[in-house]
Amino acid sequence: MTTTADTSMQADVLIVGAGPVGLTLAMDLASRGVSVILCETRRFAEPPNVKCNHVASRTMEQFRRLGVAQQLRDAGLPADHPNDVVFRTSVTGTELTRIPIPCRRDRYTETEGPDAWWPTPEPPHRINQIYLEPILLRHTAALPGVTLLNRTQFERFTQDADGVRAVATDMDTGATRSIRCRYMVGCDGGSSQVRKQIGAKLEGTAVIQRVQSTFIRAPKLRELIPGKPAWSYYAMNPRRCGTMFAIDGHETWLVHNHLNAEEPEFDSVDRDTSIREILGVGPDFHYDIISKEDWVGRRLVATRFREGRVFLAGDAAHLWVPYAGYGMNAGIADALNLSWLLGACVQGWGDEAILDAYEAERLPITEQVSQFAMDHAQKMIRARRAVPSDIEAPGPAGDALRAEIGREAYALNVQQFCCGGLNFGYFYTGSPIIVPDGEHRAPPYSMGEFTPSTVPGCRAPHFWLADGRSLYDAFGPGYTLLRFDRSVDVRPLERAAAAYRMPLTVLDIETASLPKAYAHRLVICRADQHIAWRGAHLPADVYDLVATLRGESRRERGRRRALAWEGVLA
CATH class of the missing domain: 3.40.30.120 (Glutaredoxin)
Structure with missing residues (x-):
């Protein structure tokens, strides 16, 4: 990693935002001999939010090329922890169905099941962003030609025929930096300043669903969950539907509480009561909240991904409900589509017009993938609304009902978690x-x-x-x-x-x-x-x-x- 106290800097490419998309873009550009400055508001190694839980096969293929795939495989859940997706009446309740997904120990060798057929050297990997991003950060920071500016706020830019001049502020000292680059890429998230300054607008469906997300520590929870552990738990009962992800495989969990249509405000739903209904535990069960975040699922795509020498990638370009894990992964696909085109121009063998391919290719695909995600989200919303009131009833009638609901849940969701089409x-x-x-x-x-x-x-x-x-x-x-x-x-x-x-x-x-x-x-x-x-x-x-x-x-x-x-x- 290069550090500097200069107020005037230059590089081939300035990347605004050092999340997984920006880091992957920097890694790929550096592999092509392109000098990069990364501008990031967070402190170095400041933990990211507990977000994406899935790295797609296409992303892992590129991480293999960039030399970090094995490090990622070695991180996250324990090697033998099942990556199954299980549907239950509650996390600790009756199992309805299970989608089997190999643990990372068996990821390369397992041949049975809906998620074991991948025609690739690198199948998907289940790992939360809190483990993923630090690996990408350490790898990127050590690359020659990469300068990482933490606690730095991008302010504005101007561009001419030869390049871009950006102005950024040191958030600790207030000093102003002037950065000259040939190209700039906004990987600065849903509220992207870069997107706003190129005049692009997000269009689509502003609200699909509202979700309360809570990262908890509950050391006693695993022993209450019957049967084989899983990576993802879907709770389906008439009181509260939600999703839980195992984060470390032992005591930390991420709980998503899906608000109903008649619950338009986050504070209109009691977080603690909802979590207990999803987990299936009483008021005496203890857990600690590590962090919490409320978010809105959307389907929004920027009207354009480029203005001259300035580009958008990731959440700056598109936002949608993260079904099939394709929020972060689509952003990384943007980055890897753009990086080799920028590399061609910087290296001199690509004509400047080659950059027209980025928006021509990624904008239509973004529309397609976002429609897939929205369509699945709507089906899941309808399924949650249709949970029978007697789904937890004992006896043969209840068993038959649960079996039917399980079959429906499997058919609907196996394509989401074993998403070969979206990958390949x-x-x-x-x-x-x-x-x-x-x-x-x-x-x-x-x-x-x-x-x-x-x-x-x-x-x-x-x-x-x-x-x-x-x-x-x-x-x-x-x-x-x-x-x-x-x-x-x-x-x-x-x-x-x-x-x-x-x-x-x-x-x-x-x-x-x-x-x-x-x-x-x-x-x-x-x-x-x-x-x-x-x-x-x-x-x-x-x-x-x-x-x-x-x-x-x-x-x-x-x-x-x-x-x-x-x-x-x-």
């Missing part, structure tokens, strides 16, 4: 740096299901190489050309890429266990694992293909053609 199914269309081939359309996907595909814009389906490495482990820092037939001469493309210093890694594939989606002899993959082009042979004009991949503007293409005519690029 989404695709980019209408992007200026993806070359459609007109053969097929990208297959549709749902929250839980998807069809592997090599249609340009889709995620490159994973497979293991003959040497035992993951396909993604062999990807280069820019583009990677997968060659499935060595007889295809790809030297013209290599020469064209070299002419513009565009990083192109040629990977000859030798394995007998290919996904059937790979039906073309050549497939070009991007740094973020999405497919940019495919074909049986190279196009006649390889320079035109490279022009698309490096995001050339029309003006630059005209200049390139002139140079080619003069023989400079022959």
